[in-house]
Amino acid sequence: MTTPPQTTVDVRTIAPRDRHPLIFGTFSKLAPGEALLLVNDHDPKPLYYQFQAEHGGEFQWEYVESGPDVWRVRIDRVAPCCT
Numbered sequence: 001m002t003t004p005p006q007t008t009v010d011v012r013t014i015a016p017r018d019r020h021p022l023i024f025g026t027f028s029k030l031a032p033g034e035a036l037l038l039v040n041d042h043d044p045k046p047l048y049y050q051f052q053a054e055h056g057g058e059f060q061w062e063y064v065e066s067g068p069d070v071w072r073v074r075i076d077r078v079a080p081c082c083t
Helices: 016-028 045-055
Strands: 006-010 035-040 059-066 071-077
Touching: 006 016, 016 035, 016 045, 045 059
Parallel strands: 006 035
Antiparallel strands: 035 071, 059 071
16 A cells, blocks of 8 residues: 655744644645644644644544654545535
């Protein structure tokens, strides 16, 4: 099985106020089947809830690494269920 294309977004050096716009902007450019790998310095759980609110059913969330210093989360773009 082939791994879908993946874009890495490392936000550890990005100002906190600019992180979510960068992540959502990157996600919006993904085609179904593509993914982004988020690299962060803390658990991005609040981001997960924002994804649920704004993109429920359009993504899959998988922790690849869970701290204590680095978190890596793979966020896959999936086709919406009912288009």
